[in-house]
Amino acid sequence: MSILGLYNYWIVIILMMAGLYILIARYNLIKKMIGLGVFQTSIFYLYISLGKVQGGSAPILADGVTVYSNPLPHVLILTAIVVGVATTAVALALIVRIYESYNTIEEDEIKAIEALERDL
Amino acid sequence: MNPLWTLVPPLLVIPFIIFFGERHRNLREASIIIAGLALLAINDRIYSAVINGEVVESGSLSILANFSLRLSAEPMGVMFGLLASFLWVVTTVYSIGYMRGHNEQNQTRFYVCFALAIACVMAAAYADNLLTLFVAYEAITLSTFPLVTHAGNDASRKAGRLYLLLLMCGSIGLFLPAIIWIATAAGTLDFRAGGILADAGLSKTSLTILLALCVFGVGKAAVMPMHRWLPAAMVAPTPVSALLHAVAVVKTGVFTILKLITYTFGIDLVSTTGASDYVLPVVAFTVIASSLIAFTKDNLKARLAYSTISQLSYIVMAALLATTMSVMGGALHIVMHAFGKITLFFCAGAIMVSLHKKNISELDGMGKRMPITMACFFIGALGIIGLPPASGMWSKLLIAGGSLESGNAIWIGVLMLSTLLNIAYLLPIPLRAFFKPAAQPQPEGWSEAPVPSLWAIAVTATCCVLLFLFPHPLMNLLGLIEWR
């Protein structure tokens, strides 16, 4: 398991950064939200891997098991998953409204429209 | 006697002014005059209390942890307070004639701001510490801003912008850092006899920088290059120029510097360390240069404005010489110059209202049409120059004595030179008016200013003479200043 020692974290970080990159660099609003999803899921993964104990089992107490993985990160991430989906829902509702008002969901086009409005 | 009372009449009259408004103009102006007389009476009470050695002070209001707002009377402040309250009454009388004769707009706003400005001047005069003085100083700037932009046209808004910009930039950018520096170095901002910086252990360089920050930061003292606002502000109606730019605003500036030198730096500290060595030449330059500029101006109010700049720098110079005699002379010059200059401004306004003339070149032969005004102008000019029988002589003598005392005769030279220039740019005006024939034939008979204005002019001109004859009350008062 020692290969995974830090390597595990690094992969997760790369995944996180992939999500962050989509979130920042893509102009399509839905794509941005997909990026946010990748970003957040990776953060959840980071938390869960912090709680893993080698040779441990799920923190459901049972006879004959002595080593358990840490339950606290699990609890935190249960909360965080729900929060993340809530954010996604609000964002998607906003996107639908933006599409109705601007007839596009590409950020650069929206910016162009807004710049035009400001000049008027 | 609580000096807070001096704030009451000018603030109390404001609701009345607004209430009477344009509909009852007589009542409105009567209420201002009553307030002015009440203020004068209060100041007189404070004067007698101070002469009798009583302590006159208010409670304090703590606005920052260690610093508070507080009023108290000391000789220079009493003198300034008396001066401003007396001239408020006179100016109000004058403005009745002027504003109505000129059909000015927004007269109610004008009187409200005017009263507000007077209240601030009172606070400045009786400030017990530098913080209070600074607060009052800023308040004066803000309350006079609507007066400068009174006309509302592009020119006056431009002037107002310059006014606000220079004064605010100076006070926030230079003066406020100086105050904070003083507060950090001395731990207090109180005005104390002998100053608070003597034990602060500042080097000569620091003191020089600090002094420069103060002198240039107090933009109202109009030391070059901070003087630009003053001529620009002359777009204001003449009563404003008269009271605010010959008395309240500009005199608050020099008054602040006098107080700083006397009670914050201490005259001994300034004279022994030579902190003013680098600032004095600039001030002297201002004296001469502005006199020269005044010489070139044909617009009467502009010429008077530059003359004001020069005279203000006298006072700053007197303060920076930092001897007892020069500082007293400077303080006295606040009063003497105020009466002389306000007379001149009143006359300029009267000429504008009656003859609709703004330039000196058009005044030839006008002595026949406005003899009283021109005669008063002559007296006022003598007062500024410092010739008997007008009041300016005493203060100039004291300042000259002070510069001898400081051991540097060069400053006397500056004084003499500028006095000569004074003669050259002021005296020809009445002389031309009386003795030079008019370019075009003029209608016969007098066409003097409106009666209230004429009264005001006569009163201030008389005061010029009276102060020449009886300067003792003021001298006695200034004799009470504690120097150390």
Add this chain to the structure above:
Amino acid sequence: MELLITIVLLTFLVAIAIGIIVLRDLLAGVILLGLYSLIAAALFVVMDAVDVAFTEAAVGCGISTILFLGAMSFTKHDQKPRGHDSIVAIVFVVLTGALLIYGTLDMPHYGDPQSPAQTHPELTQHYLYKSPDETGMPNVVTSVLASYRGYDTLGETVVVFTAGIAVLSLLGLIRRRPEEEAPEDAPGDVPTIAADDSERTS
């Protein structure tokens, strides 16, 4: 075996992330995101986080995919056929990632039973060994969720409530038609003052 599974699944995740970056079709992106969540859920099982895995599979993979698909039915399926790979974004992301990797260099290794997180006497240890007596539930995650950190769970409920009313206020209860049929002034459009007035008078 566990190691092998982990490595394979992680590799999948990387491949999916690359796929999402490269592909322009939004539908594919959404499906890949669902897949991403599903694989993450599988990994959570490997890491003993069964509760989280359930939730991730149901919420992260299920609900959020449905939300995405619902939103897309009102909008477009395609990202514009242009890449916008911004240098600034790349630099920012690389720097952030480098900082994170730097931070992990002296972290306790994966699965280390002696890490501070595992040995905290009043948190992990308390939860694992005292919770049966204090709460009487064998599933420690449940007892922490419902009792020890019940306040967080309350907060979570409020978040969901907030999201609910936010969506309600943005979209309204009126049924939306797909884009082609949408009338000029779709209901739920930006309210104008005139509209407001008419509503008040009626």
Add this chain to the structure above:
Amino acid sequence: MISDQLPALVIVIPMLAAPLCVLVRKPIVCWAIALVANFLVVLSAWALFEKVREDGVIRYALGGWAAPTGIEYYVDMMNATMLLLVSFISCVTLVYAYKSVSKTVLTSKHYLFYAAWMLCLTGLLGISITGDAFNVFVFLEISSLSMYMLIAFGTDRRALTASFRYLIMGSIGASFILIGIGFLYAATGALNMVDLAQRIPDAESQRAVLVAFSFLTIGLMIKSAVFPLHGWLANAYQHSPIAVTAFLAGTATKVSLYVLLRFFFSIFGPDYSFGAMLLNVVLLPAAVAGFVLLSLVAIFQSDLRRMLAYSSVAQIGYIIAAFCLASQSGLTAGIVHIINHGIIKTALFMSVGCILYKVGHTHSHSLDNLMQKMPLTVTAFILSGLGLIGVPLTVGFVSKFSLISAAMERGWWMVGALVLLSSLFAIVYIGRVVEIMLFRKSRTETPAPVGRSEAPLMMLVPMYVLIGISIWFGVSGSTTLSVAADAAAALLGGYQ
């Protein structure tokens, strides 16, 4: 005893008011419910504040599980002050909101508006009161989600994009905070703030702590709109309903700044944050550049709301600069400016809202001679504008004087000088508008008939309440300064 339950009441009341609004749905009743709830919160916060001031720190274990096993509220002078400030500003703004909201928001959605307002208040208060790092994240999301929703209520369609951009930035910020908390947890195993503060000194050498620190800082900088991460703020403030802008300007960024303070001083400790971390090298230039540049940018804005938004970013720069001093006097200056700026900026946005209500727009170049038409509103704008500039006897002077003296005490002359420079810019941007409203004659061909047309009393009264308070705090600055000094001492003293 009810007084023992005060910390919980502060959160529970608005939290329950929100669903109640949704159930009732009748606009005026919802508003009344929200107002009453908010008023009760102010009372509880006030009682809590007095209690903390007398008896010292209050620790309230939720569900009876003592920290660090459970979650606790930790209330000292610092967050007691924040609770009072936030709930009070919200209460006053809520009174103000009724008129402007009924004009611009669809009547059928009023109940959602007030519910969201209550949720936002819950979130902000929850962040301020909690003593648990992860709980901060949860309540941050409550406040953020409701803020996105409130902003999207704006009349302009640009409100939607402003809200979305804020959502993106806010989510990045929240995710960064989550990463920071995760690394902190990895390094110490703790989530409770007091527990963290005890364990960090042992873990200080770990790189994970450094990473946690950096991510928390960046995340909170985004949430509190510190230059150069302020991009979301201007649009959000400009396009959201004006009552929401007034509310957010006084509270939202301030609460994030509070969290920043909590992490820098209580949890990591000033020695770590400003000593080992050399935060000054990063944060101070950002703060200084922020208040100088953004004040300059504000001068060129023709829309009043946008101008004030940029000015807000500049003011946040002052606060951050004051934090960077990391001394008792510096912190005091920063905290006092949080209070003072919260009050005057809310009042300023309220006066702009009155203009919007009557005139219909906020383009500064066509507000000629507004003084004739709306004297009370313009007077309010001037009075609070003077406070923003920092004219003596206003709150701005108290803040700036304390900030500059604190900077000079530390020997940072340049910072003091730049603060003054940016005050000069403030004179220009406020003065420009005031000049137009006061002195400029109308430029239009046929000047509109001039007559008094003031905003309704329900908007004017809350505005003047705030202005009255700002004058009171300006004239007797010691009131706020002593509170701020206590708060600063609580932060610097660490956890007991």
